[in-house]
Amino acid sequence: NGTLDAGLLPLLTILAMSAFLPVSEIAQIGRQLADTLGATRRVYALENEPVVIVDGAGEASSDLSSGVSFQNVSFSYPGRSLSVLQNLNFEIHAGKTLALVGPSGAGKTSLAQLLMRFWDPDKGSISLNxxxxxxxxxxxxxSRIALVAQDTYLFNNSLRExxxxxxxxxxxxxxSEAVKLxxxxxxxxxxxxxxxxxxxxRGASxxxxxxQRVAIARAFLKDAPFLILDEATSHLDALSENTVHKALNLLKxxxxxIIIAHRLSTIRDADRIIVLHEGRMVETGTHEELLQKTGLYRQLVSKQLSGSGFKNHKVANF
Structure with missing residues (x-):
């Protein structure tokens, strides 16, 4: 008859709430399940990703001197038509220091990644010993290569580990020795x-x-015969950089x-400098030899000196 006893209203309200809670929990479980399925798909996608870089036959080489040779090496990242490196030919003699210089995007880090076999070249060959x-x-x-990269990955664990x-x-x-050095x-x-x-x-603390010092400590501890320094001192202040430079000189x-650096002062003592531009080797020589030319290296030095406030400083004296 359209009437409701006063005592039934709170009872019906409680019953409605009791019926709604399981429904809302089911909806929440549905959202969690969707998130889980999404994460699972990513895991399976990673697992099903084709392995491009595979083990070789396992050629034995007891020689730890680590001389490297690049022969007609060209490389482009998968899915891109533009070559990152084009027809590179050079050798790094054992025990020597090679510096790679050039504008951003010139292919310096890509070259180092090829040495680590994170990728294989599209053309040509790279030999070690x-x-x-x-x-x-x-x-x-x-195991023969130690890498000190600009971005160091750290795990959510102790500094020791x-x-x-x-x-x-x-x-x-x-x-202890690695930490000290x-x-x-x-x-x-x-x-x-x-x-x-x-x-x-990721080392958030x-x-x-x-x-970066942790990365350098890893390199000291690994004691590998081949060393790659990819902007190894880019995050250090002047005092720390001076200290680490001394340590890196011992490490070398x-x-x-191989030294990759935008700060040209860090590579001036290299035995050989290769200047890359758009994936090509445009100049090579020692610091002094390259300064005598009017090429890209001299331009980079001049630009860096101007940006540092040495506008009247002679490039030849750098």
């Missing part, structure tokens, strides 16, 4: 838990310079080294 990189086992090849990534079976003495000692002493300090995901001793 006279053996083509494709013939090495990946583990063997990469992050350094030991380079050599898990290292002794405490080896670890990389100018990381002061940083560790300032931390309440020292080497046991948790650095956070450390500054950019501190993360009797090692084949």
């Amino acid at each position: 006279g053996i083509e990189l494709r013939d090495y086992k990946l583990e063997d090849l990469r 992050n350094i030991l990534v380079a050599k898990p079976d290292a002794t405490e003495l080896e670890l 990389s100018a990381l000692s002061e940083v560790i002493e300032s931390m309440p838990d020292g080497l046991e300090t948790i650095v956070g995901e 450390l500054s950019g310079g501190q993360r 001793t009797n090692r084949t080294t």
